[in-house]
Amino acid sequence: MSTKLLDTLFPVAFSHSMMQSVWGCEMKFFRQHCQRLTTGHARSSDLIAGGHFAKACEIVRKSFYNDNLSIDNSIELGYNSIIESEDTGDYIKSNRRLAICLKKHFKLFPLDNNLAPVKLANGEHAIEYAFDFELGIEHPDIPGTSIRYKGLLDGLYEKTHLGKRVGTYVVDEKTCSSVFRVSGTKIVDIAKEEDKYKTEGQMIGYHWAARQLGLKPTGTLIYKIPLTKDFEPSFCLEIPINDYLVDIWSATLCNKIEELKDKYLFYKNIEHQPHYSFYPALTDSACVSYGRRCSFTDGCRYKGEDVMAMTHEQRIWDSTSKRDYTLKEYKQLKGIK
Numbered sequence: 001m002s003t004k005l006l007d008t009l010f011p012v013a014f015s016h017s018m019m020q021s022v023w024g025c026e027m028k029f030f031r032q033h034c035q036r037l038t039t040g041h042a043r044s045s046d047l048i049a050g051g052h053f054a055k056a057c058e059i060v061r062k063s064f065y066n067d068n069l070s071i072d073n074s075i076e077l078g079y080n081s082i083i084e085s086e087d088t089g090d091y092i093k094s095n096r097r098l099a100i101c102l103k104k105h106f107k108l109f110p111l112d113n114n115l116a117p118v119k120l121a122n123g124e125h126a127i128e129y130a131f132d133f134e135l136g137i138e139h140p141d142i143p144g145t146s147i148r149y150k151g152l153l154d155g156l157y158e159k160t161h162l163g164k165r166v167g168t169y170v171v172d173e174k175t176c177s178s179v180f181r182v183s184g185t186k187i188v189d190i191a192k193e194e195d196k197y198k199t200e201g202q203m204i205g206y207h208w209a210a211r212q213l214g215l216k217p218t219g220t221l222i223y224k225i226p227l228t229k230d231f232e233p234s235f236c237l238e239i240p241i242n243d244y245l246v247d248i249w250s251a252t253l254c255n256k257i258e259e260l261k262d263k264y265l266f267y268k269n270i271e272h273q274p275h276y277s278f279y280p281a282l283t284d285s286a287c288v289s290y291g292r293r294c295s296f297t298d299g300c301r302y303k304g305e306d307v308m309a310m311t312h313e314q315r316i317w318d319s320t321s322k323r324d325y326t327l328k329e330y331k332q333l334k335g336i337k
């Protein structure tokens with residue numbers, strides 16, 4: 001079998017989900033985010049449902065806070081957006097059941113409570129705030145360009161008590177199909193639920209982003225919305241995040257990206273097969289996730305890169321032009337060698 005190597009482009013921007021891929025299996029990260037290999041597989045119903053719910057929450061909050069619509073009209077717009085979106089393809093997470101959960105959630109946690117989104121310099125509220133900051137690490141393929149870290153914050157909110165601000169919080173809404181229970185009961189185990197997020201990279205990354213904006217949130221409020229057959233009520237978790245945690249998170253992030261860059265340059269300069277630089281994890285937890293086998297399995301099972309070239313395409317999504325390109329087209333367009 002041929003040992004011809006495939007074209008690559010190191011990520012220009014990292015995100016939380018990319019780092020999850022890095023921590024799970026570096027080879028998977030390399031296949032997905034450097035070789036840009038894709039099979040165009042359909043998304044899971046969990047992802048589709050989570051996306052619909054997040055979009056609806058954004059619509060509700062922007063309608064209420066930015067456009068000054070009434071609570072009922074704002075919630076109705078969010079409800080309709082779920083009903084009119086792509087079918088989730090799942091009975092428990094059907095569009096109608098999701099839309100009902102949305103109404104129940106905003107009834108339990110009303111919009112006109114003591115929590116309101118921070119107002120940004122442009123007059124809009126910090127709802128669905130897309131951040132994108134340079135890390136000061138030079139890109140290995142594009143000289144003079146810094147690698148960035150980007151993400152999307154559900155919201156930055158201020159909590160008030162008797163008209164006075166008592167804290168600023170990162171707010172995140174998460175749909176889930178199961179929750180921790182107090183042993184032998186149906187009661188949600190809040191302590192265990194909170195434990196789960198105390199060192200969660202996504203939340204710490206949001207606090208890092210807030211600090212880049214000159215804000216210092218007190219903690220994170222996570223609204224969890226169970227999507228179960230019994231329409232269980234949503235609940236709120238409060239997770240404190242301190243400076244130390246943010247500092248070690250950002251040091252770890254930068255160190256890991258530097259390490260990946262070194263491995264990438266070694267791979268390109270030595271022209272060896274990728275597993276000499278990016279080690280395949282070959283574990284049950286990395287190779288099968290949420291019941292789905294990793295789509296790059298055959299690249300680990302057979303020597304050479306031909307099997308990947310035959311079964312996958314090299315494509316890249318350009319968020320600026322909102323267009324999908326082949327990797328070759330994209331590099332030509334941007335003048336990347």
Ligand code: SF4
Pocket residue numbers: 025026027028031280281282283286287288294295296297298300
């Ligand atoms: S099959 Fe397993 S080891 Fe190979 S790339 Fe996928 S996750 Fe990594």
